[in-house]
Amino acid sequence: MKSVLLYYPFEVAENANSGSKLRPKEMYKAFQQWGSREGVNILLLSGNSAERETLFEQWKAEGKLDDLWFCYMENQTIPFWLTDKGHIPKKPFIDTKVMKFLKQRHVPVGVFYRDVYWKFDELYPLKGAKKTVMKTIYRMEENFYSKYCDVIFLPSDAMGKYVDINREKVSLPPGGKESQVVRSERVKQNAQGLYVGGINNKDYGLFLLLDALEKANEASVICELTVVCREDEYKGLSEEKKARLQEMNVAVKHVSGEALNELYREMDFAFIPRYRSIYNDFSVPVKLVEYLSNELPVIATYCQAQQEIIETDGYGLICEDNPEDMAKAIVKMTKDAEHYRENIQKTFLQKHSWLARVEKIKSSLIK
Incomplete structure (x- = not known):
């Protein structure tokens, strides 16, 4: 053998x-x-x-x-x-x-x-x-x-x-994992967006996302945001930033494991709002893979590697790293999330799973 x-x-x-x-x-x-x-x-x-x-x-x-x-x-x-x-x-x-x-x-x-x-x-x-x-x-x-x-x-x-x-x-391929996704019954009228990640570094783009959300919700509220972050990072925010999150009715949670999986089932789409940089152009965020493994369409900034994964098979929307363009993406996503979710269900695991990764390793080394 x-x-x-x-x-x-x-x-x-x-x-x-x-x-x-x-x-x-x-x-x-x-x-x-x-x-x-x-x-x-x-x-x-x-x-x-x-x-x-x-x-x-x-x-x-x-x-x-x-x-x-x-x-x-x-x-x-x-x-x-x-x-x-x-x-x-x-x-x-x-x-x-x-x-x-x-x-x-x-x-x-x-x-x-x-x-x-x-x-x-x-x-x-x-x-x-x-x-x-x-x-x-x-x-x-x-x-x-x-x-x-x-x-x-x-x-x-x-x-x-x-x-x-x-x-x-x-x-x-980034290594997507099969999840038993059974979406929770919808109880809220507005679209539910999710951000999971760091909040203590400008580069992560949370406050860029808040600026965009304000613009998208200007005429009427179409999207509500939930932020999942480490508790110590939230405590370390300035009072001014905490007040802004509260004023915008952003739900802040500190969950992981099954509690986070449950949250994924309640959401309509997710955000990766990082600012574009040389490093961000070639890095693939772990959260991108996690979102897609949970069948969540993604709104992400135009960092090259994540843009390629999302746009190639229609897993979400790409925008520039400014509030105006991201706000347009939010408005569009509130209407089209189901279309992007269907694309994820059709091809994500087939093309981006851990097994697909093994297959590519083998075909690259044995020719």
Whole structure:
């Protein structure tokens, strides 16, 4: 039986409370589902560097790595040499050992390169000598991928020009998840819009959304807004901003898990109002995938990667990052939300699920 190696040079989080922690687990589950269907054995090599070395040597001795078809690797926001606790690797050469083994046996390797925020001074928090050292290590990591990987998988095509790795670059579907969406019976006359996310950074665009909502509701109220955010972020808002939310009758909630799922069932559409920037052009918000997985049409600003996903299959409306254009989108969405929801139901999971992601990885590495 053919085998596929998943190489995660880090410990997989037990409790996945963010997109970066969730993705490796969902990918493993999707690979197992795909492997079961295709008759392929899936081997997950993960853990700290010492655990990876022990398992790698054990599998080699047992012959488990004799018939590898291809290898899929994940990276994290820090270079993989630093993923052990305390950022000091117990076995610093294990990653090179694994990759050399694969290269000698002509096993195709692809890595998901998830982020390049370290290339943007306004986003990367380190300063001085620490910053210089870390940027050097990040470049070493890029050189490592250039030497050992055949394909670099990215969150979006737009990110490609910021990745200095001379290899084929392929964007992957974002990883939508099947949800049992049973919409709640409508009890409110006005359209219900939802924003889930940060509220303590201008870049997130919540107050741009409020400006747009005021304009859309100028003649008469057509849309009501619910905001879901962290409680500490809400408490940290100025009294002036809190008062504005109250004056506009915005419902502010601090929910997650099943309570958030219930809220998704009550909403008509959702917002991603972030301001356009170079970084926002190529990043794919986790919330976009969550909204679409829950069959919620989306009004989003014209950041390139999210625009491509939404417009290609008609999952919502794109607007400029100003109140006037967003207000027009709100008015249109209140009339056409059901049309966009039908589009999501028809194609989103088929084209953007975790399983679709696995299929694209396989077809990119095995030609």
